[in-house]
Amino acid sequence: MTPRRSGVSWTQTFLHVQGRGAATCHTYPDRTPILELSAGASVVKLVLPATRINDALRVFARELAEQAATFAREVERMHHRQNTHNTMRGENVA
Structure with missing residues (x-):
């Protein structure tokens, strides 16, 4: 996936996984899921709007x-x- 530049600010985040990393999907009955990626002390969470897909x-x-x-x-x-x-x-x- 290549970032799409549209005149707004954007960032790149690198999560260097060395050894044991983890990927967890947290699901909830009334809101969108949260995808969590972690390695060492670093965590990246992928979050969507809470209720509107x-x-x-x-x-x-x-x-x-x-x-x-x-x-x-x-x-x-x-x-x-x-x-x-x-x-x-x-x-x-x-």
Whole structure:
């Protein structure tokens, strides 16, 4: 996802996950969910308007899910490649 610049201020935040990170979706009966990503002492929360969901937000949520799935597949692919390479070199695979 590339930030769309439209003449308003914007920011980029990097959450460096080294070791154990966490992703948690908090759901509520009467408000939108909150997606929380954490690593170490840092936390990023993705928050939507509390009670109003329009089609653009629904499309965004679907795109987020699809890109997260792509991210997971790439991490799995690289992990498998690393383990295969280490096994061929006779190294311990953890």
